[in-house]
């Protein structure tokens with residue numbers, strides 16, 4: 001054996017890397033939204049039990065997807081190296097192994113609505129690259145093995161070949177990135193867009209409680225939480241966007257972006273929250289939204305008396321079911337085109353998303369919405385409902401302590417406390433706090449202009465030096481008192497009181 005240890009693994013690794021690079025480059029050049037690896041990651045998310053996805057979001061937050069893609073790459077690297085070693089002995093077995101990987105990628109792409117066969121091209125190109133490169137490199141390794149000990153050209157040839165392939169792969173990957181400027185183009189369109197009737201957010205004074213450290217009533221864009229199953233975000237030029245409203249309607253409607261923004265503008269402060277938000281969590285935000293009334297559009301389409309649901313579908317194939325009666329009851333249910341006075345950020349659903357105050361995001365707030373079917377709940381199963389989440393999910397009464405922070409040290413005596421409370425579309429009548437399990441005492445609440453948003457609260461508690469526990473509960477405008485019974489986010493949102501421990505120091 002004249003080849004060095006690991007040579008066959010290296011050949012496999014380099015060949016695999018080259019295959020990934022060409023498939024990535026082709027996907028980008030063809031402006032296919034997902035490279036095969038991303039499609040596989042999305043497939044994994046789709047087949048993963050809801051509880052595990054839930055855990056991943058809770059544990060890794062925004063990092064869950066980079067970690068998943070990273071994990072896939074590590075797995076691929078191991079398989080590629082292994083395939084190289086197998087190729088040393090049984091060539092066809094290595095091809096079979098990689099063929100299986102390619103088949104998984106094909107399946108992942110296939111289930112993401114494949115409108116044209118070109119979506120399979122990156123996988124085909126990647127597979128062919130892998131076979132060719134592995135063939136080339138292993139030929140040289142075999143030559144090295146046959147050669148006399150003093151002749152090392154075979155080995156040198158192999159190393160030069162491997163290095164050349166690696167360099168070309170990196171170059172192709174970079175070219176793919178340059179071609180893949182889809183997101184940058186849409187970002188540019190978005191920046192240049194001026195939508196008539198969209199006004200700047202103006203936070204009413206009465207909405208502010210005026211205690212430093214309480215979450216700002218209007219959440220800045222960059223602090224607004226993000227939840228989506230898509231890894232590569234849909235990038236849709238406004239002129240390419242269409243919305244189809246169909247199903248149990250008298251007249252089917254298809255709207256272009258121009259049609260949509262030509263309609264009367266509606267604007268509102270609406271707080272959006274995620275059903276996965278845990279007690280004290282930050283998957284909640286408040287923004288000034290501008291758009292078009294969804295109920296008006298549905299009225300024009302003529303909704304059948306049979307219907308009780310909207311099945312909404314996004315450009316990336318995500319779905320949700322929304323109760324029709326809620327959308328039609330006069331609240332600010334809208335097709336939103338702007339957030340905080342600017343066209344929607346791409347990650348928040350550009351160019352158009354839906355929003356229904358009082359419902360959790362997973363049953364209402366479809367980003368990149370392209371299809372609304374008027375239908376019945378007993379005729380479909382939406383994305384999260386299929387994973388154990390509820391069919392209907394109105395927002396639960398909730399509250400959070402922002403001040404003091406958990407673990408904070410404050411001077412003993414009169415200690416300022418504050419936070420937020422919410423039950424969108426019902427409203428908040430009061431907030432109470434309790435120290436160290438003592439009596440509930442009421443604190444001040446701000447007076448936002450609508451019941452569709454959260455409410456800031458603040459007050460003081462008097463404490464002796466030492467460790468303390470501060471707990472909060474809200475009282476809804478319907479008289480409901482927030483329960484202390486703790487429930488999981490699944491299937492329809494947490495209940496339970498938020499508490500923080502803090503230390504009062506001798507002043």
Ligand SMILES: Nc1nc2c(c(=O)[nH]1)N[C@H]1C(S)=C(S)[C@@H](COP(=O)(O)O)O[C@H]1N2
Nearest residue numbers: 225226227228229274314318361362365367
């Ligand atoms: N297309 C699409 N829309 C979606 C989702 C998604 O995964 N895909 N997630 C929903 C969920 S669960 C929530 S809580 C909200 C979050 O909206 P945001 O990311 O703008 O805060 O979007 C909803 N709309």
Ligand SMILES: [Mo]
Nearest residue numbers: 274275361362
């Ligand atoms: Mo959510």
